[in-house]
Amino acid sequence: MSDLAEVLNWRSPELSACLTRGLGTFGVPEPMTLDEWAAKHFYLSKESSYVEQAWEAWPFQRAIMACISNNDIREVDFMKSARVGYTKMLLAAIAYFIEHKRRNQALWQPTDGDSDEFVKTELETMLRDVKVMRKAFPSHMSRNKDNTLLQKKFLGCLLHTRGGKAARSYRRISVDNALLDELDAFDSDIEKEGDPITLAAKRVEGATFPKLVAGSTPGLKGFSLIEARFILADARFQFAIPCPDCGDFHALTWGGKDETHGFKWLDNDPDSVRHLCPHCGSMIDQGQYLAAAPAGRWQNEDASVTIDHAGVFRNASGAVISALRHIAFHVWTAYSPLVTWATLVREFINAHNKAQEGDITSLKTFTNTTLGRTWELDVEKTDSEQLKQRAEPYKLGSVPHGCVRLLAGADTQPNRIEIYVWGYGRGCEKWLIDFRICYGNPDQDEVWADVAEYLFETKFRHASGQELKIHGTAIDSGGHNTHAVYAFCAANAARRVFAVKGRSGKEKHIKDGATKVDIDWRGRIRKHGALLWQVGTNLAKDLIYGRLQITRPGPGYIHFSKELPDEFFKQMAGEIRAERITASGTESRWSAIRKRVEAWDCTVYAVWLETHFELAKKTAKWWDQLEEEVQPSMADLFAEPLSITEPAEPTRAVETQKITAPAKPAAPTQQRGASRFASDSWSNRGFKR
Known part of the structure; x- marks a missing residue:
């Protein structure tokens, strides 16, 4: 019996664990x-x-x-x-x-x-x-x-x-x-x-x-x-809290300047932000919200359906109802205890100020990533006549007061290279300073010699009497002359000449990355190839469009000269933002509505340069120093006036003819350097028609 007792009282931890695991599959959690x-x-x-x-x-x-x-x-x-x-x-x-x-x-x-x-x-x-x-x-x-x-x-x-x-x-x-x-x-x-x-x-x-x-x-x-x-x-649900004063439930909303709800603050003081109750008009701070949040609930638009913390659905009278099959929640950053409301207001003020200067990218980011809402782009098209009406009486080739840095965007075409020079001042206020069309096949060295002469040797007279040179250039490498552009940019990289290419659609930034190009324009592998920079064209064009909506000179404003031909303004208004069918579905992109938009494209490349050189981020001290170098307090009293008499017709008829003519024009009679076009020998070169 003792042996039997020993057998009956036998215990095995290993066997017990195996039985537990085996029987566990039949259990109900x-x-x-x-x-x-x-x-x-x-x-x-x-x-x-x-x-x-x-x-x-x-x-x-x-x-x-x-x-x-x-x-x-x-x-x-x-x-x-x-x-x-x-x-x-x-x-x-x-x-x-x-x-x-x-x-x-x-x-x-x-x-x-x-x-x-x-x-x-x-x-x-x-x-x-x-x-x-x-x-x-x-x-x-x-x-x-x-x-x-x-x-x-x-x-x-x-x-x-x-x-x-x-x-x-x-x-x-x-x-x-x-x-x-x-x-x-x-x-x-x-x-x-x-x-x-x-x-x-x-x-x-x-x-x-x-x-x-x-x-x-x-x-x-x-x-x-x-x-x-x-x-x-x-049903669509937002999280609502009970108002500490009236007890009615309301969601946190951004509101607006004239709205009777949402965030409000005094002047430009983010620390004064409060949330206005839509029911009783009381103002609560973030601490009061955090205290009330545990008693909150999710509710649909008219509060006819609510969801409590346990996920129980109720109707307006508080009775339990069946859960809905398809529900959607919306929540934004203000609900997070990790972010202060004052921080959100600072983000908005910064984005709003940039939008006033024409840069809507920060406001778009704020709408998407802070408010959790879609961005609705109010862009249709630019009116060329309105742009022409705002033109000012300053001479092309001259640099007005306030403009202290020159950047050039260049576009390659089968029979020419077009260059547009933009001048920048404090707050990225900009002026169209000059344009040059160098005719000839871009695969030939002679046309690049004209480009180099214009970019590196031309001096533009400032209103102060100083002379300025082009600080940086971006050249489009798309089209049929890619390797020629690579070769020129690689050879002149020390002079801040960049090869760029537009990337529309999924771009994340105006300066959208760079890749090393290892093949020269004759197809040979280069050990030190040119660097190709990607341009977020949709974002750059959004920025330009936003700045064109600014109506008063100052940060972000774009100036045009009355000497510019009508064709220039038509090209600046030559694209619209429209829906396009792509391989990945329907997307909103800037699309051309006319054949020639070189002026618009060159402006995009100038904006890339502006972003590359971080002009929008420069401090007031940096601008002070540059302005003191270019336009010192004591201006040149003997400087020739740089304005033109109104009303003024364009005085350079040959140039107007050249920017509008799609084919090879008659050879100009000016000597090299006297015109903004190519030298007298351009007509002796072959080019593609």
Whole structure:
């Protein structure tokens, strides 16, 4: 009996662990929302967070997470600004559906590179630091087919991670959850097979509990994929807080100068910012908002449907109702406790001031990344007659007072090179100083000799009596003479001559990067090739258009001389911003409405130079020093007047003829250097017709 007792009382920890694991597959997990699961298990890794710590959801995040985990809700869209924690909520959702729900998932990023970066910096650090994930992912930190950049195999489920540019990335995948991050960065038509949302939705059609989650910072009005999703939702929600004074709920809004709600501040003092309640008119500061946020709720436009922190839907009377199948949230930076309201006001004031000078890029960025709203570009076309009417009586070839730096943009054509010289002053106020057309085939050395003579030897007389030379030049390398441009720019790099090429569509900056060019104009490999600079043409043209709307001389204003021919003004108004059908869908781009727009293009290259030399960032002290060098306090009392008598007709009829004539003109009679056109020998050279 003693032997039998010993057998009956036998205990084995190993056997107990095996039985627990085996029987665990038949168990039912404790009911838990994503918000509850994250509060218990989720962790912020040091590589991808401001502070390494356990997750603590902000008040506005809790309902979003609860809705993502609600089986009755099929589609959740999130139109957002930056700095509101969407990436962390998405990461927590992935972990929750792996460990708690054991559901197959697919996550698409805009490109393969974005996907790989997300896996390395976000996903893998989360799998390392969230302890509960170690049981769900035995292959963590091991090299095998179950742990790759494209797929990770967990206990009972799979996670696919893909870039979203290729249609094949959406094929042969059957999942329960389809997740898309930064939706507006995707192509609107994936290789002509459809938009990314439609392709991703096909992957969850057969699931028992299909789920599609998409989030993004919005882009351009009318072309934003996330805004289109936001509009299509059954209901659109904003986070509302109870007013400390009247108790009525209201969302945080930016408002406006004449609006009876939103942010208000005194003069230009960001620290005085308060939020105006639309119900009672009381003003609250950020501290009062943070205190009221835990009692907040999500509500639709008319507050007829609300969502509490637990994700419970209610009607206007407070009764619980069924969850909607497709919902959308909008949240912007003001809700984040990590950013002060005063900082947001400073960002806006800075962007607004730049917009007044014609630079709308900062205001666009503020609208997209701070307000979480689409940018609506109010651009149609420039009127050539209006530009002509604002022309001023100063001589071409002369430099007016206030203009202290000369930059040149050049455009190559099959039978000529056109050069436009722009003068810059404080605040990027600019003047069209001169133009020159050097006729001849750009593949021949003689025409480049004329270009070099004009760019490097011409001296322009300033109103102070000083003489200025062109400080820098940007030459378009597109067209049929690319290698000739490369050779000239490489040979004159020390004289600040740059080869440029326009890049429209997906550009991120006016100065949109550079690449080394290793082949010379005769096709031979060069050890030290020219540097080709990419120009964000849409952004540069937006900047020019914005400046043309400035009506008073000062920062950003553009001056024109009355000596300029009509053709110049027509070319400056020769493009409009319009929708175009591209391989990646419909996009808004600047498009030509006439054949010749060389003056407009050369102005774009001058703006690139302005950006390259960072003239907009120069300090007042820098401008003071340059102005003292160029136009000292004591001007030249014997300087010849530089204005022309009004009304004045263009005095250089030959030049007017040349800028308008598309074919080879008659040879000019002036000596070299006397005209802004080429030398007398230009007509003896061959050129393409």
